[in-house]
Amino acid sequence: MVHQKVRDYFHTDYKPGERTLIRKIDFFILTFCCLSYFINYLDRSNLNNAYLSGMKEDLGFVGNQLNVINTCFTVGYVLGQVPSNLSLYYVKPRIWFPLMMLCWGGLTMVTASVHxxxxxxxxxxxxxxxxxSTFVGTHYILGAWYTERELGKRSGIFTSSGLAGSMIGGFIQTGIHSSLNGRGGLAGWRWLFIIDGLxxxxxxxxxxxxxxxxxSNTTAFYLTDDEKSLAIARVPVVEEHSPITLRFLKKVLLSWYWWGFVMLWVIAGETESFSSNGLLGLYLKSHPTTKYTVSQLNNYPTGVPAVGIVSTLFWATLTDFLNGKRYLVGYFIGIVGISTSIMILVASHNPTSSHSTTVTMVALYISGSVYACQATFFAWCNDSMRYEEHAFRAVVLAGMNLGNNAINAWWSIIFYGxxxxxxxxxxxxxxxxxxIALVIWTALLAYTDRRDRKKRELDEITGRLSITIESKEKE
Known part of the structure; x- marks a missing residue:
């Protein structure tokens, strides 16, 4: 039976022309989205890399100013979530995404001039x-093009590209610091911002x-008319309404989708705190006995996103194979988060021993595996809302990131300064x-989602029976 499932998974029956269509959209959608997210994460990680490579001393950082900067970013990120995703309803993504990229790329270069x-x-x-615009906007686009069976892997590949940016950022900073430090009178960390922006x-x-x-609105020259029609036929047809209405607002706020998935990511997003706050780099820089070099401070933490990439791709593929059981990742992350926290708490009781250092570093590397929740949980939301209005789905996806980052704006200062x-x-x-909260909420949401799917399937069966009875009565 397992052998048959594996064979079915890797040998999907496609409609005529569907395989070619998927190859095309895989190439053009994933290359752009992955490259943009890769550079996006280079931009995010370069602040910590620059901090570890001389920026702290050059600019006179004190106390938790690094965390305050991250909070300022988070506040802006929160404010931009829903407006950005709603903008995709009115502005074509091929215009909106590049425009936003040029704006944040320009600001990255401006950072090189600060004092x-x-x-x-x-x-x-x-x-x-x-x-x-980048993260939730891409998940909205992926949900618009791909079927439930295809979505997990694509979400995983996209999320992994961001982790690759975080991972490679350390090596880039090391290379820039060794080759460009002092060139043109600029410190190596300033060159990092210039290069990332370009x-x-x-x-x-x-x-x-x-x-x-x-x-529904593609004009891509590389898609034939038949492929454009097929792309529309592959996903459920839903009736669209303007999102700027009281009706739409009530629909969002009274739905279990909004509260269920937003709260899921509010909790799950904070389980990434060890990685997202760069705890391994801060641990090494503040190590009680060992003084690490700039290269070591930049290179050692790259193993954390590397673990995240493996974990993300594994769980994204596995949950596709298991017919979309994305909730399993919530249980996995709960176990990992509790285990790694206990390891570090125990190690802290003997801070100067080499064994303590080993345990702490292993725990912080393992913590990278929780990044798997990004791809799977956003794919879960896309799966569940496949039959809902696109604008509704876009707002819930944005709300997930909004909710998490609204908490993260102060969470990182209080707990990970x-x-x-x-x-x-x-x-x-x-x-x-x-x-603990994640495991409980995942179980509740999985139950609600399962109940809703069964109700929809029953309604579909009832509707088909009614049509059949009506047609026979006419005969």
């Missing part, structure tokens, strides 16, 4: 607004000319609480 932490705070706030330009131009928008390094004791206990 005090407060300037970076202002820049990162506006960067957050523009970067809000990378956005060719990707934005590529998106403007080649991105296919959505099945740089001044709490190297052990972040209160953060460990916060992680344990989050993981």
């Amino acid at each position: 005090k932490p407060q300037s970076i705070m202002a820049i990162r706030f506006f960067q957050g607004i523009f970067e809000a 990378l956005t330009i060719p990707v934005a131009l590529y998106g403007f000319f080649f991105f296919p928008d959505t099945p 740089a001044s709490y390094a190297p052990w972040f004791i209160r953060g460990m206990w916060a992680m344990i609480a989050c993981c």
